[in-house]
Amino acid sequence: MAQEQYTTSQRKFQHLTREKRAQIEILLRQGLPKVQIARAVGISRSTLYNELSRGTVEQIDTNLKKYRRYFWDAGQRVYEENRKNSRPPMKIMEAYDFVRYAERQILENKMSPDALCGEAKLSGRFQKIVSTKTLYNYIDKRLLKVRNIDLPLKVRRKSRTDKCKQNKRLFGMSIEERSDEVNNRTAFGHWEIDTIVGKKESSSVLLSLDERLTRKRHLVKIPSRSSDAVRLGLEKIAELYGDSFETVFKTVTSDNGSEFVDLGSYLPKSTKVYYAHPYSSYERGTNEKQNSLVRRFFPKGKSFENITDEQVAFVEHWINNLPRKIFNYHCSDFVFHNVLFDVAIQKIRNRKIIDFVLQIHKKYDKLSKNYNK
Numbered sequence: 238m239a240q241e242q243y244t245t246s247q248r249k250f251q252h253l254t255r256e257k258r259a260q261i262e263i264l265l266r267q268g269l270p271k272v273q274i275a276r277a278v279g280i281s282r283s284t285l286y287n288e289l290s291r292g293t294v295e296q297i298d299t300n301l302k303k304y305r306r307y308f309w310d311a312g313q314r315v316y317e318e319n320r321k322n323s324r325p326p327m328k329i330m331e332a333y334d335f336v337r338y339a340e341r342q343i344l345e346n347k348m349s350p351d352a353l354c355g356e357a358k359l360s361g362r363f364q365k366i367v368s369t370k371t372l373y374n375y376i377d378k379r380l381l382k383v384r385n386i387d388l389p390l391k392v393r394r395k396s397r398t399d400k401c402k403q404n405k406r407l408f409g410m411s412i413e414e415r416s417d418e419v420n421n422r423t424a425f426g427h428w429e430i431d432t433i434v435g436k437k438e439s440s441s442v443l444l445s446l447d448e449r450l451t452r453k454r455h456l457v458k459i460p461s462r463s464s465d466a467v468r469l470g471l472e473k474i475a476e477l478y479g480d481s482f483e484t485v486f487k488t489v490t491s492d493n494g495s496e497f498v499d500l501g502s503y504l505p506k507s508t509k510v511y512y513a514h515p516y517s518s519y520e521r522g523t524n525e526k527q528n529s530l531v532r533r534f535f536p537k538g539k540s541f542e543n544i545t546d547e548q549v550a551f552v553e554h555w556i557n558n559l560p561r562k563i564f565n566y567h568c569s570d571f572v573f574h575n576v577l578f579d580v581a582i583q584k585i586r587n588r589k590i591i592d593f594v595l596q597i598h599k600k601y602d603k604l605s606k607n608y609n610k
Contacts, residue, residue, distance in 0.1 A: 253280070253288060253316070258309035261288060265307055291315040329380060332365040336381065339372060343383045347533045349390070350376070352559055355566030389533055409501060412490060412511045412520055419488055425450050425576050426487035429524035432462055432496060433531055435541035442541060443531065443549065444470035446489075447523045452561065453573035454527050456553040458546060467496050468503045483507055484580070490521055530556050 257278050264274045275285040292312025293305050329336055335357060342348040348356075350372045357366050367375075376383050418424040427450070433443040442462045446455040455474050459466040475482045483505040490511045491497040501510040513520040534552045535544065557573075560566040 253284070253312075255309070255313055258288065258292065258312050261285065262292075262307055262309040288312055328365070328367050328371065329375060332363070332367050335363040335366045336372075336375070338363070340382050343387055346555075348559070349388070351562060352566070355562055356560035359560070359566045389529075410509065410511050412513045415488070415490070415511050419449070419490075422449050424487075425580060426485055428486060428489045429521040430489050430491045430497065430500070431521065431524045431528060432459075432467070432494065433528055433535075434462065435535065435537075435539050435544075439540040439542050441544070442466070443535075445524065445528060445531070446474065447527050448573065449523055451573040451576055452523060452527070452563075452569040454553060454556050454569065456531065456549055456556075458541065458544060458549050462494075462496050464496050464499050467500065471503045485577070492518070492521065527556060530559070 257280070260278055261274060264277060269277070271285055271289075272282060275282045278285070280288075289307050292309060292315065293307045294311050295303055295305055297303055338357070339350065339353055342353045343350065351369045354366065354369045354372060357363055375381050376385060376388070419427045425448070427448070429447045429449060431445050433445055435442065440461045442459060444455075444457045444459050444467060447453065455477075457470040457473050459470040478485055486504060486508050488509045488511060489500065489504060490513060491500055492513050493515055497512075501508075504510065518525050531552055534548075534555075535541065557570040558568045560568055564572050
């Protein structure tokens, strides 16, 4: 079988450069035929004729006679003008209502561009919206009131340093003993716990708990970073759940802070407590990530002494109602209550859990109305 041979070179469809335009002008002045010029420059004849049409201008000689000649800089100028006009118009005016809404949500409610784009698309409240990437482009080009400094994650830079990890005794079962359903986030009722510290001189801290599957967060102000204070915080949360506390809290994963040394004694006997490896905050990724959301309202170095329980409840509500891409831009509260209701219906048909879910829905409906005023 005869081998096929291709004599045509591969077309790259590249635009003419300044150098090639200058080469065309030089060869024209030497009087070369256009076919040879096209071959010498490495372009097709049609490309050459289009370029001559762009760069040929009318001139007047010393005898006041008009003539036409190609100039490479004239062709380059027309090319750049055409390229500028060939770009599609920006969508900012078509999506004006959404863009103004995005400005308010970022500046006033501390939402991320991706979260508000997803929430707007899910709700369908705007006829025209722009993508997350386009919104970031508008911010970079200073087309909005929002600046990069208003986007905490975009301007945060943290250089990694290698620490010398020392052996540290765990207070209980290692995280390595957790089951796959906990590690893979396939089951409900598995939590991560941590404390958030404010100003060093301040004794008050925030106790945070996050459910791994639904990303539901509880945030409680406690008087100190001590074991007894953690017990008081957990008692507040247990009071919220009532008899359902044992069903909702199956496992809790903690770091090796001294405030969690007796953590198991403050939880139901059926609740298993695991401890992460020392210097391995990534093993409680949900906890650490949501702590960074709290820092948007209570920055590092800010004393927690004068923070009220109402302010803490507001931040908790804001986090739990933040649209999340992982849930198709539904919020954690929505997913948490649906999962909890399914647990009550499918597993044990526990009337107390069902009543608890309905009670929580009423509570958050009331909170939402107050915050939206």
